[in-house]
Amino acid sequence: MKHIADSTVRRLSLYLRFLEEFERQGHDTISSGELARSGGTTSAQVRKDLSFFGSFGKRGLGYAVTDLIASLRRILGLEARWPVIIIGAGKIGAALAQYRGFGVHGFDVVGVYDTDPARVGERLAGILVQPDAALEGDIARLQPRIAVLCIPGEAAQAQLDRVAKSGIRAVLNFAPTALSAPDGVAVRTVNMATELEVLAFALTNPEA
Amino acid sequence: MKHIADSTVRRLSLYLRFLEEFERQGHDTISSGELARSGGTTSAQVRKDLSFFGSFGKRGLGYAVTDLIASLRRILGLEARWPVIIIGAGKIGAALAQYRGFGVHGFDVVGVYDTDPARVGERLAGILVQPDAALEGDIARLQPRIAVLCIPGEAAQAQLDRVAKSGIRAVLNFAPTALSAPDGVAVRTVNMATELEVLAFALTNPEA
């Protein structure tokens, strides 16, 4: 397959959000233009994004909402559910573990881990917090595909390397550090400081 | 000023993170190559990013760490502190309100708001949760420059429009919806579902 740009995949996910909303509102079909307006992009962009994966619309009519949802879910790899582990049961980790939107979108939290004995044994949304030492065994047993790191920056690289060694190939990092990703491991970092700084820049340079 | 790409600003923020770390480790100077290696980019990229704003290095020697930190902070608009309000004191809002990293990077949480009477009056990291109705008055009084939305998706657009009307020009959105930004308002959305879906796509299409 031709390489697909990250920006394209992000937009596909966004389109999926809107299509789900459109479906709830009872719409049967939608045009690239309507989808574009919801997502702040252009109709040509929508069509180009989809064209990388095939042809999903009917000329003159638009896209069948339900079919397009199914196609996008297949494209994004959401036909099966993805087991996820959360590493770190602090404020952010606990908030994520209890976030129901996770499950709605096809991701199941199958484990939560922490090094702090005071947190081990806590129950978060039906999951018992496990000791950090249980990680390798649980990865082998539960076969999670994605790890979410909710730990301090200084611990993040070590835990990334550790889960990578156990076979995890996708990591979502909330630690405020850039990580160097082991070969073949997809890492995405969500960094609050960076997001705020981009906003500060925008406020400081209104014209840029 | 020439328009600066979003990707450039994000990298500048990343460079700043590394430079702070380098400074702690006692380094006086750093070359574009070293900075690039830390941030997973190339030396030419580092130099090009900086060149949009001026000339900060010494040929043959590299960059003076402390000076470059100061320059980046000035470029990003971090010379003054930014007052921030958090709207929504649920799991995520409360976690953010208590996150110390906020303050470290020059952002001060000056208000937390919630519509739920049960949450109003709670104390989060020294801030009392205020009723939603106090929002307009507090914005006029406290002059926050950034609002962080930690509320359900269906409420997000309305609250965005509301704070925009009160004069807020930068919003960080944690609600799982794309928002249409009023004119002149910078909005950044952090969407967990999208991040996870990008990872699911990467796992499903290892070659893409």
Add this chain to the structure above:
DNA sequence: CTTACCTTGTGAATGATTTCACAAGCGCCC
């Protein structure tokens, strides 16, 4: 002072992404 060695800053080249523009397809109505 001169040479050897580094590293920056930056036009030019390349590569990637977005936008344009239009032929082709479909539904509907007469």
Add this chain to the structure above:
DNA sequence: GGGCGCTTGTGAAATCATTCACAAGGTAAG
């Protein structure tokens, strides 16, 4: 069936971002 209005899918063009490559400038040592 033919014409009209609408919308897709897609090469080609334009724009935007990254990488290359090298002249210019600096340090250090002899």
